[in-house]
Amino acid sequence: MxxxxxxxxxxxxxxxxxxxxxxxxxxxxxxxxxxxxxxLVEWFEWLALPWLDALLPGLPGWVGWLGVVAAVVAGIGLALGLALLIAPVTAIIAGFFLDDVAELIERTDYPQDAPGRPVPTLASIVLSLKFFGIVILGNLFALLLLLVPGVNVAAFFVVNGYLIGREFFEFAAMRFLPEAEAKALRRRNAGTVFLAGLAIAAFMAVPLLNLLSPLFACAMMVHLHKKVAASEGPRG
Known part of the structure; x- marks a missing residue:
């Protein structure tokens, strides 16, 4: 499945x-x-040491060189920071297109089924923010992996697998069920949803490919929800 x-x-x-x-x-x-x-460049320029030099003209000449060094270091740090933010920012923006992805899959792969309802805007925004936070934590864990091997690898997959599986499965289910019933369906199939979340966490761990992780997570959970719902059958 x-x-x-x-x-x-x-x-x-x-x-x-x-x-x-x-x-x-x-x-x-x-x-x-x-x-x-x-x-951020504007903010760094405002904080740069040349501003201090203008305010206190009596500072020694080496302060100007220190400002240049600080600017270079700040630029490198800013570039690295933005590189780490690519995946989280992609995640939060992709959240606004998840219903489009779900609708596309339902229409092309399950044309015989009734289409789902778009998730309310507020719930969609909350899901985007949650996934943004999950990806941020995932990136922090990835950085820690360089320092402490072993335990953090397991933590990365367990934490992300659980959170991602839960949020995206409930998103797919809520297109067809009230929120309380979607959560109950997820709890009844907690093991399956968790293992699916682990697969998505593994996808997230691949550089560049992780830019597609919100779309992959949405598509996978739409398919998984269809299979789980079919296996349970109608509930009276």
Whole structure:
């Protein structure tokens, strides 16, 4: 069930309809990062030592060189910071297109079923923010892996697998069920959902490919929800 859902999601990621959503997500991400870059540059320039030099002209001449060094270090740090933010910013922007992905899969792969209802805007925003936080934590764990091998690898997959599996499965289920019933369905299939979350966490751990992780997570959980709901059958 899980492997079938993962295979179906992976095969659709680079299909023409998905490419449209991906390029929209990537384009908006780049715009957001460019805006963030210029905003932080302005902030760094305001804090730079030349500002102190103008305020206190009696400072020694080496302060100017110190300002140059600080600017270079700040620029390198800013570039590294933005590199780490690419995946989280992509995640939060992709959250606004999850219903489009779910609707596309339901229409093309399950045309005989009734279509799902879009998740309310507020719930969609909350999901985006949660996934943003999960990706931030995942990146922090990835950095810690360089220092403390072993335990953090397990923590990365367990924590991210649980959180991602829970949030995205409930998102897929809420297109067809009230929130309380979607949560109950997830709890009844907690093991399956957790293992699916581990597969998504493994996808997130691959550089560059992790830019597609929100779309992959959404697609996989839509397929998984369909399979789980079919296996349970109608509940009276």
């Amino acid at each position: 899980i492997l079938e859902a993962a295979r179906a999601a992976a095969s659709q990621l680079f299909s023409p309809p998905f490419r449209g959503v991906f390029f929209k997500t990537l384009g908006l991400t780049l715009l957001a990062l460019v805006a963030l870059w210029f905003g």
